[in-house]
Amino acid sequence: MDPVALVRAHGLVAPRSLLLDAGATPWQIEKALTDRRLFRVRRAWYAVPDAPADLVRAVRVGGSLTAVSAAGRAGLWTIDDGLLHVSVPRNAARLRSPDDRRTPLGDDSDRVCVHWRRVPGATTRLIEPLPSALIHALECQPEEHAIALLDSAMDKGLVTRRELEIAFGDLAPRYRDALSRADGRAQSGTETLVRLRLRARGIRVRIQVEVGPDRVDLLVGERLVIECLSREHHTGVENYARDRSRELRMVDGGYLQLTLSYEQVMFQWPEVERVILRRLADRDHLWPRTRS
Known part of the structure; x- marks a missing residue:
């Protein structure tokens, strides 16, 4: 068997x-290395x-891609934290630098976040299964992310709530709490962040609500519509x-619409929140007949 073809069939990196x-x-194998085909x-x-x-870098460290890297x-919608997230066996030894197999994994300069697998033993996987990768993300990312x-x-549709419930079943309560606040109807990460932040303020927020012929991202009260643009949104x-x-x-239809850009949600949230809270204080999110 051609070792190069076998490596390609395995995902371009193989043991x-x-x-x-x-x-x-x-x-x-040695001939393929000599010929630089491997x-x-x-x-x-x-x-x-x-x-x-x-x-390549994850395998060189000694594990598989996980968390936000996977x-x-x-x-999936992610925020790049500038780190390479690698899952390794609990008994892993001789972890190496992601850029030099002869150099031990060092300090923060390697920009690697190591996650210890819950299941012992080595694996030939290049990428952690998604439920495990999501668990690892909860270990190291801001909870809302x-x-x-x-x-x-x-x-x-890459994973169901039931699959996540099973994966999270024997974990600490904070993992199950995070899952209880997740909602698969959300269609962008910015929508999720706005929903979580407003609900943390005690504000009732409905998501993916049908308003006439349209479906809106978020509806606060009776008439305040919030649309959240993703980083990839294009205005063609x-x-x-x-x-x-x-x-x-x-x-x-009498609705108030607030359209938030990615930058406003990620970097200007205090200003955005101040505007929303003012509108709620003035009861603009309610129809005139119910404001009293």
């Missing part, structure tokens, strides 16, 4: 044991030259026209 078990010979990631692990850097690969990951995973001609028509219908 020596897998290649030998599939029929590759030591001579074939390179050595760490002891008994190999990769093809075009293997993704994050996978979530980003799955297409981790809940946004839970929302995103359920919204995309078609989107722009659709958004303006939507806003016109909201105003015509």
Whole structure:
């Protein structure tokens, strides 16, 4: 068996044991290394030259991608914290620098966050299963960011609430509390963050509410509509026209609409919150007939 083809079939990085078990010979492996069709990631692990850097670096450390590093690969909404998140066995030894297999894993300069697997033993996985990766995210991320990951995973159909309940079942109460506040209907991380922040203030917020022919992200009270733009939102001609028509219908129906950009939610929240609280204090979120 061609070891290069076997490595590609495994996900572009593979252990020596897998290649030998599939029929590759030591001579074939060494020949592929000599010909530079493979390179050595760490002891008994190999990769093809075009293997993704994050996978190579995680294996070089001695584990698998997890937490936000794995979530980003799955297409989930994430906030990049600048770290490589790696899951390793509880008995792992000889962890290496992600950039040099000859150098032990060092201090913060390596920018690696190590997560210890709950299940003992080595694995050939390159990426942690999603429920485990989400548990690891809750270990190291701000809670609202981790809940946004839970929302995103359920919204995309990559995991069910029941699967998460089983995975979180024997964990500390804070994990189950985070899951209880997750909602798979949320369609963007910014929507999740706004929902959590307002509810933390004791404000009643409904999500994905049908208002006439439209579905809105958040509805506060009876008439305050909050739309949350994602980082990827584009204002092309078609989107722009659709958004303006939507806003016109909201105003015509007597609703107040507040459209928040990614930057406003992430970096200007105190100012945004002040505006929302003022509108609530003035009872603008209620229809005139019910304000008294």
